[in-house]
Amino acid sequence: MDTLNMGVVGCGWAGRQAVVAATTVPGVRVAAVSDSVEELRNGVADEFSVDRRHAGYEELLADKGVEAVYLAVNPVMRYPMVLDALAAGKHVLVQKPHAVRAEHILEFERAAQKSGTTLQFCYFMRHFPQNRKIRAAIRSGRIGEPYHARIFLKCNMLPPAEGITRWLQVYGQKGGALGQHASHELDLAWWWMGRPEPRWAFAVKHAVYPVYDGPEGPAEDYFSGMIGFEDGKTIQIDCSRWLHSDTPTVVEVYGSAGAVSNRAISRFVVGRFAVEEIDEPLDVVHPAPPDPVPTFYYEISHFVGAVAGEVKPEVDARDAYRFMKILDALYDSASRGEKVFIV
DSSP states (O other): OOOEEEEEEOOSHHHHHHHHHHTTSTTEEEEEEEOSSHHHHHHHHHHTTOOEEESSHHHHHTOTTOOEEEEOSOHHHHHHHHHHHHHTTOEEEEOSSOOSSTHHHHHHHHHHHHHTOOEEEOOGGGGSHHHHHHHHHHHTTTTSSEEEEEEEEEOOOOOOSSGGGGGGGBTTSSOSIIIIIIHHHHHHHHHHTTOOOEEEEEEEEEOSSOOOOSTTOBOOSEEEEEEEEGGGOEEEEEEESSOSSOOOOEEEEEETTEEEETTEEEEEETTEEEEEOOOOOOSSOOOOOOSSOOTTHHHHHHHHHHHTTSSOOSSOHHHHHHHHHHHHHHHHHHHHTSOEEOO
């Protein structure tokens, strides 16, 4: 296939990681970058020898040498950018959190269908080979019927209260402990379980270190929730962005005949736990990555394949919409203090 010329909007941490990955993935090159902050824009462009650099994203979208865009900005800023990029005929890879509310995803989907372009949403952990092997093992019945997943995550990062990170402090803009940090693991567990249809959510939040006093209230520093799905399946999640406990991250799926724990199959047999390695065939094969592997290598490689028609987008708009409905319900439940049913 021809090389895909990609532009990156937003040159913060995520945007830089996208450029790092794109410079190593076969079949793609970074043709341009955009950021309103000159220091960030020029820093990334100089580091990776990107000639075309734009202050405004509109300039990048008007660049005829750009065929696809990676939007590495916050969901409040990104909403018009996605629609504008699709209207400009660009293929789009949308960073997470994908939107502020689920209905925005449907707008993106309609715009992509109208423009005939490829739309993919980011959850990079789905693309790691071992995570795809775990999904294949669960689908093949190696733990029986999955019925519950348990997630615990701490980040221990308090973002600055002002500037470009201010959205991280506003409740409901998906920038707190759940949306910004643990949504990766929540999506992974849901995906491993077969993406069951969500039915309800109940959640509580703690704003331990509030620095925002606007009408929405401060973003959550600790979040705890339970999601109910079709056929009685459930996921329990606890996450924090600042916790005075050295508890390790846990992402486990429990089935009727075993469990996924520590990226292996675990079974309790004759009074002891037996561990089985997971080495299922991969459903998507990528070119060999460099060592160390860039964080977004497999995700951008998949996007290049999706644009070429070799694979379907992962995550697609339908998945992104259903998952955002889960996040919306959790945030709404914690805000209202009541169980929320998902239509």
